[in-house]
Amino acid sequence: MNAPSPTTKNGPYHKGHVAEDLIRMARHLLDRETVESVSVRRLTREVGVTPANFYNYFSSINDLLLTIAAEAFRECTRQLRYFHRNATTRTDALKASLVEYTGFAQRHPQTFRIMFGYVPNAISHRIYHAAAMQAFAALLEIIYGRNMLHLHDIEGTRKRARIGYGLCAMGHGLAMMLADGQLPFDNKPGQSPQQMIEGIVDAFIHNELYHALTRPADDPAQGQMPLPP
Numbered sequence: 001m002n003a004p005s006p007t008t009k010n011g012p013y014h015k016g017h018v019a020e021d022l023i024r025m026a027r028h029l030l031d032r033e034t035v036e037s038v039s040v041r042r043l044t045r046e047v048g049v050t051p052a053n054f055y056n057y058f059s060s061i062n063d064l065l066l067t068i069a070a071e072a073f074r075e076c077t078r079q080l081r082y083f084h085r086n087a088t089t090r091t092d093a094l095k096a097s098l099v100e101y102t103g104f105a106q107r108h109p110q111t112f113r114i115m116f117g118y119v120p121n122a123i124s125h126r127i128y129h130a131a132a133m134q135a136f137a138a139l140l141e142i143i144y145g146r147n148m149l150h151l152h153d154i155e156g157t158r159k160r161a162r163i164g165y166g167l168c169a170m171g172h173g174l175a176m177m178l179a180d181g182q183l184p185f186d187n188k189p190g191q192s193p194q195q196m197i198e199g200i201v202d203a204f205i206h207n208e209l210y211h212a213l214t215r216p217a218d219d220p221a222q223g224q225m226p227l228p229p
Helices: 018-032 040-047 061-086 090-107 109-115 126-144 151-160 162-179 193-205 208-214
Strands: none
Touching (some): 018 061, 018 109, 061 090, 090 193, 193 208
16 A cells, blocks of 8 residues: 655645645655656645745756755765764775665665756756765765865866776666666575675775686686685
8 A cells, every 4th residue: 555645735734844845745756656757736736835836946847856866865975974984994884885875776766867867967956966976975985085076176086086986887887777677686595686786896896807807718717706815
């Protein structure tokens, strides 16, 4: 049975809470339907306000969606910082972060869509862009142990933090594949998204790609992870 809507047109209307109610309803729809079902007309009908009232708080439906995406990025930043503070090593923090990131994409696939690419030119939305950059900066701090994101020198950051960009892209790809059901898992021991992700992080750490590319194709050890030094 679906949970009831958080607010309805028959519920109490509280002047001054309209923006919060619209966001709450949009999140409710995102968790139960698709992002395409979130429209100004649908939201205002469910909340019990006029479409004109919507524009007192948001410039467009995309503005509201990116506001939701920004909060999701802020939550991601809080999680990253928590893992950075509390994990035994930065390796453990990275693994925990990627597991949580992919898990979020599976739990909230529609929110994940608006965080990454659904809204055209999202980077021009100031609040969204700032929140996304903060999350990426927190990931880089886990990987490198210090601040690596310098907004005044993005090109330099790309050169200095290539591993960070690569791991971010890898995590995003894994999250999308898991959310879309392209990487099914059964209940056999040793088979779970968490174990797969942790193994991939270990492969990066131990430079398995280099060993795979430099071994002869007929080497019987090809495909086996090298032992850590």
